[in-house]
Amino acid sequence: RETVAATLTEAGWDGRDIATALKSFAEIEFPLPVPRPRPYLSPREVLTYLVLFVALYDSVYNLCSITFEFINRHFPDPLQHVPAAYSNDAIRWNLASLIVAFPLFLLMFHKVNAATARDPTKRGSRPRKWLTSLTLFIASIAMVGDGITLINEALGGELTVRIVLKVMTVAAVAGGTFAYFLWDLRKEEKA
Numbered sequence: 001r002e003t004v005a006a007t008l009t010e011a012g013w014d015g016r017d018i019a020t021a022l023k024s025f026a027e028i029e030f031p032l033p034v035p036r037p038r039p040y041l042s043p044r045e046v047l048t049y050l051v052l053f054v055a056l057y058d059s060v061y062n063l064c065s066i067t068f069e070f071i072n073r074h075f076p077d078p079l080q081h082v083p084a085a086y087s088n089d090a091i092r093w094n095l096a097s098l099i100v101a102f103p104l105f106l107l108m109f110h111k112v113n114a115a116t117a118r119d120p121t122k123r124g125s126r127p128r129k130w131l132t133s134l135t136l137f138i139a140s141i142a143m144v145g146d147g148i149t150l151i152n153e154a155l156g157g158e159l160t161v162r163i164v165l166k167v168m169t170v171a172a173v174a175g176g177t178f179a180y181f182l183w184d185l186r187k188e189e190k191a
Helices: 002-010 015-023 043-074 084-118 120-124 126-155 161-190
Strands: none
Touching: 002 015, 043 084, 043 126, 043 161, 084 120, 120 126, 126 161
């Protein structure tokens, strides 16, 4: 292993890349490096992660949306009249979506974590890595857009309690999602 690491260093490899490459080989006494088994990409695994992340996205969207509806009710915009029936329909829809999507997310999250605890190689799952990266990307875009909205409203002199509460809602939900998945991704890199 030391000889391989020294040879890779001499060839110009980065130290982290060398460590990652060497982790992919079993630590056994044999003259040639023996690769560890790679996680198998099954359609079931792809389906599991798609359901998990779609349930997460649906839950996050509907949580923000229902919170926005309550903010609009408690701090109405005097220039914008929204019929109560529309607001009630929106809240009912958001609540129905949360009642279905959030327990589904929790169930799939538990299932994935239990499978990963039994077999740590599942942390290297490609669908998991791709969807985690996509989630980080979406959450970062939401936080950037949230910051832009806050600054735009402040510069326009239209910063109201209503806008601040909505910005705080998006910051909390997107920021929490981003922080969790970034932590999870870093935990995976250390393992």
